[in-house]
Amino acid sequence: MSLLQGAIAANRFGLGARPGEILAASSDPRGWLKAQIRPDAALIPADGLMTVEQVFTERREAYANMSPDDLAKLGGKRKAAADPSMQTSDGSRPEPGGQNPALANIPQEVRKEIQKEARQGLQQEIAARSRHAAATPDPFAERWVRFWSNHFTVAARNPQLIGIVGPFERDVIRAHAFGSFAGLLGASTFHPTMLVYLDANRSIGPSTQVAERRKLGLNENLAREVLELHTMGVDTGYTQADVIEFAKALTGWTVGGQARPGGGQNQQKLARLAGRRRGGGQGGGLIQVALDLQDHPGETVFVEPFHEPGSRKILGKTYSVQGKQQAAAVLDDLARSPATAHHIATKLARHFVADDPPPAAVAKLQAVFLETHGDLSALARTVVDLDEAWVEAPAKFKTPEELLVSVSRAAGAQAAFGRDQRAVYVSLAQQPFGAPSPAGWPDIASAWSGADAVMKRLEWANAVSQRMSAMGSPEDFLDRALGPMAGEKTRQGVSRAESAEQGFTLALMSPEFQRR
Amino acid sequence: MAPSNPAFHAINRRSLLMGGCAVTLASVAAPAFAATQQSNGRKVIVVILRGAMDGMSLLPKIDDPNIHEYRAPLIDAAARPLDDGFALHSAFASLAGMYKAGEAAFAPATAGPYRERSHFEAQDLLESGAVKTVTPDGWLNRALQRAPAAYSAVSIGPMQPLIVRGKAQVASWSPAVLPEASDDTLNRLMDLYQDDLLLKTSLTEALGANKVAGDGGAMSGMGGGRAGPGQYVPMLQAAGKFLAEPDGPEIAVVSLDGWDTHAGQAPALQQRFTQFDAGLKALKDTMGESWKKTALVAVSEFGRTVRVNGAQGTDHGTAGTVLLAGGAIKGGRMFGDWPTLKPAALFENRDLAPANDARSVFKGVLREQLGWDAADLDRIVFPDSAGARPMANLV
Numbered sequence: 033m034s035l036l037q038g039a040i041a042a043n044r045f046g047l048g049a050r051p052g053e054i055l056a057a058s059s060d061p062r063g064w065l066k067a068q069i070r071p072d073a074a075l076i077p078a079d080g081l082m083t084v085e086q087v088f089t090e091r092r093e094a095y096a097n098m099s100p101d102d103l104a105k106l107g108g109k110r111k112a113a114a115d116p117s118m119q120t121s122d123g124s125r126p127e128p129g130g131q132n133p134a135l136a137n138i139p140q141e142v143r144k145e146i147q148k149e150a151r152q153g154l155q156q157e158i159a160a161r162s163r164h165a166a167a168t169p170d171p172f173a174e175r176w177v178r179f180w181s182n183h184f185t186v187a188a189r190n191p192q193l194i195g196i197v198g199p200f201e202r203d204v205i206r207a208h209a210f211g212s213f214a215g216l217l218g219a220s221t222f223h224p225t226m227l228v229y230l231d232a233n234r235s236i237g238p239s240t241q242v243a244e245r246r247k248l249g250l251n252e253n254l255a256r257e258v259l260e261l262h263t264m265g266v267d268t269g270y271t272q273a274d275v276i277e278f279a280k281a282l283t284g285w286t287v288g289g290q291a292r293p294g295g296g297q298n299q300q301k302l303a304r305l306a307g308r309r310r311g312g313g314q315g316g317g318l319i320q321v322a323l324d325l326q327d328h329p330g331e332t333v334f335v336e337p338f339h340e341p342g343s344r345k346i347l348g349k350t351y352s353v354q355g356k357q358q359a360a361a362v363l364d365d366l367a368r369s370p371a372t373a374h375h376i377a378t379k380l381a382r383h384f385v386a387d388d389p390p391p392a393a394v395a396k397l398q399a400v401f402l403e404t405h406g407d408l409s410a411l412a413r414t415v416v417d418l419d420e421a422w423v424e425a426p427a428k429f430k431t432p433e434e435l436l437v438s439v440s441r442a443a444g445a446q447a448a449f450g451r452d453q454r455a456v457y458v459s460l461a462q463q464p465f466g467a468p469s470p471a472g473w474p475d476i477a478s479a480w481s482g483a484d485a486v487m488k489r490l491e492w493a494n495a496v497s498q499r500m501s502a503m504g505s506p507e508d509f510l511d512r513a514l515g516p517m518a519g520e521k522t523r524q525g526v527s528r529a530e531s532a533e534q535g536f537t538l539a540l541m542s543p544e545f546q547r548r
Numbered sequence: 549m550a551p552s553n554p555a556f557h558a559i560n561r562r563s564l565l566m567g568g569c570a571v572t573l574a575s576v577a578a579p580a581f582a583a584t585q586q587s588n589g590r591k592v593i594v595v596i597l598r599g600a601m602d603g604m605s606l607l608p609k610i611d612d613p614n615i616h617e618y619r620a621p622l623i624d625a626a627a628r629p630l631d632d633g634f635a636l637h638s639a640f641a642s643l644a645g646m647y648k649a650g651e652a653a654f655a656p657a658t659a660g661p662y663r664e665r666s667h668f669e670a671q672d673l674l675e676s677g678a679v680k681t682v683t684p685d686g687w688l689n690r691a692l693q694r695a696p697a698a699y700s701a702v703s704i705g706p707m708q709p710l711i712v713r714g715k716a717q718v719a720s721w722s723p724a725v726l727p728e729a730s731d732d733t734l735n736r737l738m739d740l741y742q743d744d745l746l747l748k749t750s751l752t753e754a755l756g757a758n759k760v761a762g763d764g765g766a767m768s769g770m771g772g773g774r775a776g777p778g779q780y781v782p783m784l785q786a787a788g789k790f791l792a793e794p795d796g797p798e799i800a801v802v803s804l805d806g807w808d809t810h811a812g813q814a815p816a817l818q819q820r821f822t823q824f825d826a827g828l829k830a831l832k833d834t835m836g837e838s839w840k841k842t843a844l845v846a847v848s849e850f851g852r853t854v855r856v857n858g859a860q861g862t863d864h865g866t867a868g869t870v871l872l873a874g875g876a877i878k879g880g881r882m883f884g885d886w887p888t889l890k891p892a893a894l895f896e897n898r899d900l901a902p903a904n905d906a907r908s909v910f911k912g913v914l915r916e917q918l919g920w921d922a923a924d925l926d927r928i929v930f931p932d933s934a935g936a937r938p939m940a941n942l943v
Contacts, residue, residue: 231810234859249858253810256665256864266666272896275665429746461707461722468775468805469599471668474707481746482708483753484720490751494733525740534733541737543744 037061039515040422043548045384045415046171048438053171054515065172065416069409073173074209076164078202082153084224087195088289088330094146143191150194155454157198158464162453166440173209176412178433179383181205183376184220184262185472186229188465193229196330197465200225213376213406214367221258221363222332224287230254230470233290237283237340242318250340255279257470263366265375270347277344281351281359284339289329373401379475380411385420386427387476393420426517426547429477432460434548435489439496439540442513447499459488490541497536506535510542518544587697587798590876590917591791591838593831594688594801594910595784595846596709597824598671598775599808602852602862603869604900605817607654610635614889618854622814622862630654632882639821642829646873650880651839655870655909655939657887659850659902663895665864667808670849674906675711677930682710687929688801689714691914694924701799702790704783705775709803719753719797721786775805777823784827788834791842798918807848811859828873840875843917843943847871847906853898854889866899870909876917876943883909883939905936912939 038058042049045065046057057064082090168174181201188194204223208216220226227233235251236243243249255278260266321335334356343352346362353361366372377397381389397414404410415421430438436456439448449456457463467473474480500509506526510518522542529535539545608623609615611633615623627635628644634656636644646652661680662673669682677687688711692701703712703720712718734755741748775783787800804824809816832839851868867887872879884904887893895901907930914920914929915938926934 231859231861234811236858243858251810251857251859251861252863260666260668266669267664272665469667469808477746478713479707481750482703482720483750484703484705484722485707486747486750487754488722490734490737490754521743522740525736529736530732534730534736537733538736538740542740543747546747 034058034061036424036516037422038064039517040424041065042171043438043514043517044421044426044428045175047165047168047175047434048171048441048548049513049515050167050441051512053441054512062416066413068170068173069176069210069412070170070173071210073168073170074177074206076160076202076206078160081157081160081198081202082195083330084196084199084203085330087150087153087199088287090149091146091195092289092329094142094149147191147194150191153195154188154198154465157201158457159453161198161201161464162437162440162445162449165437166445166448171441172412172416176408177201177205177209179380180209180216182467182472182475183379184216184226185467185470186225186465187467187470189229193225196225196228201465208408210409210412212367213372213401213408214364216408217258217262217367218360218363220262221254221282221359222285224330224332226254227285227287227332230257232282233286235279235283236338237280239340240283240337242337250276250279250283252276252279255282258363258366261471263375264369264371265378268371268375274346277346278359278362280340281344281346281362284334284336284355285359286325286333286335286338288325288327288331288333290325367406370398370402373398373406376406376411377401380415381418381420382475383428384415385418387478390420393418424517426544428548429481430546430548431473431475431480432457432462432485432489433464433473435546436460438513438545438548442509443496443500443503447496447503450495450499456492460492461485461488489546490537493537493540496540497533500536501531501533506532506539509536510539513539514544518542587699587918589838589841590798591835591842591874592799592913592917593787593791593842593844593874594711594799595844595871596671596675596711596801596803597807597846597848598667598803598805599848600667600670600850600852600864601807601848601868602809602813602817603656603658603848603867604851604854605813606637606640606821606871607634607656607869608637609633609656609886609889612886612889614891618889619856621856621860624814630882631880632886634882637817637821639818640825642825642832643871643873646828646832647880651875651877652871652873653877653879653881653883653942655872655883655904657867657900657903658847658870658884658906658909659867659904660906661936662850663866665850665866667849667864672710674847674849675709677907677910677933679932683931685714686711687910688712688799689716689718691920691925691929692716692718692799694921694928696919696921699799699918700797701801702787702797703801703803704787704790705801705803707803709801712801717749717753718801721790722783775803777804777806777820780804780820780823780827781830784831785834788831788838792835792838809852809861810857810863811861813856813861842874843876843913844873845870845909845913846873847909851900854894854900855898866895867902867904868900870904870906872909872913872942878941878943883942904939907933907936908939909942911936912942914938916941916943 035054035058038054038061039049041057041061041064042053165174184205186197186200188197200223204219208219230253231251232254236248238249252275256275259270259275259278264270317337321337325333336355339355343350344358349365351358351361377394378389380397381393385393396418397411400410400414436448462473506529510523510526522544526535526539529538604619605622605624608627610627624637626638628638629635630647634654636647643652660674662670672682675686676683688701692699693716701712701718703709703718705722708720738751741751783802783804787802790796791800806820835842847870848868850864850866852862852865857863887901887903893901911925911930914925915922925938
């Protein structure tokens with residue numbers, strides 16, 4: 033039994049110790065962690081949270097309920113809009129998703145209402161996730177989820193994405209966290225949120241008739257990021273030609289019910305047109321496609337006429353499998369690639385051992401990834417068994433979110449955030465679901481420890497300590513949260529503080545609490 | 549900084565703290581900002597536009613016969629014609645005025661040595677200054693280590709970018725939103741950090757930076773700890789404020805996010821360009837007289853495809869447009885060559901080909917504006933870059 037090992041389990045592998053957790057983990061620290069490697073431990077109660085389908089359906093209803101006056105106003109604005117795709121009026125192709133220029137042109141009240149609902153949805157997602165992190169008895173499972181959530185980053189960077197980033201984490205990351213990497217990769221790539229976030233929902237096979245008639249084409253974004261960020265990693269031998277071929281394989285996968293203003297009327301008009309032209313060549317076929325898409329709001333749909341026909345050659349291998357199966361076949365191979373194994377192993381070792389991960393730790397994880405075909409439970413067990421991750425000195429500087437979660441666990445969310453949770457995240461520069469790019473948040477100290485960032489942490493710690501000053505002594509807090517990980521210098525500094533408040537500030541800002 | 553400013557007292561308290569800690573701090577490093585006579589008041593600002601800003605939207609070459617075929621939906625019809633057949637996007641009202649006044653110039657068709665299309669690798673190399681393998685420190689940090697005088701720098705933005713990371717101390721700042729800790733707490737914390745180089749260095753720098761930024765509280769209303777379009781104006785303004793201080797740093801780095809326009813590019817850029825233009829105006833106004841001795845370089849990691857994609861956006865490309873601004877710039881003109889948009893001239897049949905090296909622009913500015921040694925620039929600041937001659941007569 034080692035209190036120190038228990039403290040390491042709770043802080044480095046977990047999310048920061050809750051009261052009593054260090055002691056509970058101490059009798060068998062590795063066993064305590066491994067017992068959390070269960071599919072159900074990665075889940076979160078979804079009460080009151082919306083699905084992607086619900087978000088899309090609600091938005092469609094909001095659009096459909098717009099008054100004829102609003103629509104007339106919109107008609108004028110749309111003609112003036114710079115985006116010519118907005119001028120099509122027959123509704124025969126799905127609305128572009130990415131930056132959602134449509135939303136910029138709809139009447140302000142409707143837009144505000146839609147955005148307000150989306151923001152509320154996101155705040156509920158963030159609140160549910162924060163509550164869970166603060167209370168879960170399986171903090172290693174939750175850290176594991178958050179690692180993969182950052183690996184497969186989606187961010188609420190525009191109104192269309194705000195409502196659907198939370199569902200992505202639940203549908204994709206949590207559901208597959210302890211399954212296979214291939215399963216996780218497939219679920220991520222084909223999820224509506226990822227298709228929208230990386231613009232694949234509007235990527236059309238360049239030699240399809242749709243592309244030709246509508247002047248549409250390929251969008252490489254998802255293909256590139258899957259190769260560069262999700263699987264093989266940058267500079268691992270794929271070429272620009274491979275990116276384009278993979279992007280072609282991904283064409284056809286889009287999201288249904290990407291509502292447009294006046295959707296109700298459009299749908300009636302479409303139905304009439306479809307009836308008139310039934311079986312009448314390409315135009316009728318596309319109308320049918322549009323109708324089918326409208327029937328599946330917020331669902332991933334494969335639209336054959338959008339898919340680039342033919343076989344693909346990617347990384348030297350020819351994929352003669354066609355249509356719907358093509359992208360999945362490529363993804364399966366990417367999930368098995370040694371480059372992917374190395375990329376994932378490096379990121380895991382960086383997360384659990386050190387910013388500059390020791391090659392031996394990377395090699396162990398890489399071998400397990402390859403042997404088990406990316407079994408994520410086996411990888412999680414290997415992480416726990418890395419001796420390099422159990423050294424006494426905490427090597428990892430906490431990200432702002434880790435810092436906030438660890439205070440929530442040690443002292444409650446009220447202490448960590450006060451009244452305005454969002455303002456705290458903003459001030460510490462790490463809004464949940466707000467990563468600045470598809471690469472996710474950085475996992476190295478130098479990105480988070482700049483002078484300004486440390487000052488912001490100090491300002492936050494100062495506010496937290498005011499809320500905590502009535503919660504017992506800062507020495508007890510150190511014991512509960514860090515146990516033997518708190519060094520003599522920190523203990524002394526905290527015990528000599530001129531007030532409990534100052535003691536809490538020093539404890540929170542101590543080198544040990546700032547790291548894990 | 550006027551004494552009537554409500555933040556003034558806080559500033560003085562911080563200054564006192566620095567004084568009180570002088571003995572312990574001396575071993576860390578010099579104070580963040582050392583006054584330097586050698587720079588003669590000349591300033592350099594590096595603005596990094598993250599996400600690949602579409603240079604051909606900022607500055608379309610409207611007399612290139614091929615541009616209309618490739619780009620028709622994305623060309624701003626109201627763009628203002630400048631020289632050599634280029635036009636400036638109409639959102640840049642203030643920048644157009646600077647160009648007219650000889651305070652702004654452009655280097656179109658410019659790229660670093662990187663020829664792949666990963667944002668993250670490209671930004672790392674742009675900031676690292678290396679040709680192939682990213683160094684752990686940034687070129688500006690190495691430049692500071694080899695500076696001809698005791699120059700100092702400040703980084704504006706919530707995260708410390710690679711360009712300023714390294715051995716030399718660089719202060720950093722972003723708008724504050726929470727109340728400050730007491731001086732006594734700061735002293736005790738400094739004591740706690742005695743054996744912790746990372747935290748000690750950062751806290752020391754922060755105390756130096758905060759006494760200058762002063763009314764950061766007034767800026768906090770802008771919202772967002774990130775560097776998106778809503779932050780362009782306060783961040784550029786803050787840079788101006790730091791640089792214009794009597795003993796302010798010589799160099800500022802500002803990171804502006806949000807330029808990756810894969811879809812719906814025209815309205816997205818309209819918004820970003822408008823904010824960027826307002827930021828440039830705020831910077832100039834804030835700097836006052838100092839603006840006359842300032843050279844600003846704004847670069848992005850690469851440009852975007854010549855052709856419009858299926859979503860009215862563009863994808864990752866190669867050459868982009870570099871903006872130069874400030875009273876020190878010999879403005880009102882275009883620098884470098886234009887490779888044309890003829891199909892055979894495109895890089896890999898999709899991108900504007902690089903005709904100028906971004907390192908040449910950086911080197912030209914560092915050399916002419918702040919007097920860096922040419923050999924240091926060729927070998928240490930930008931390793932193996934002797935082939936990229938400093939661009940002449942920028943300043």
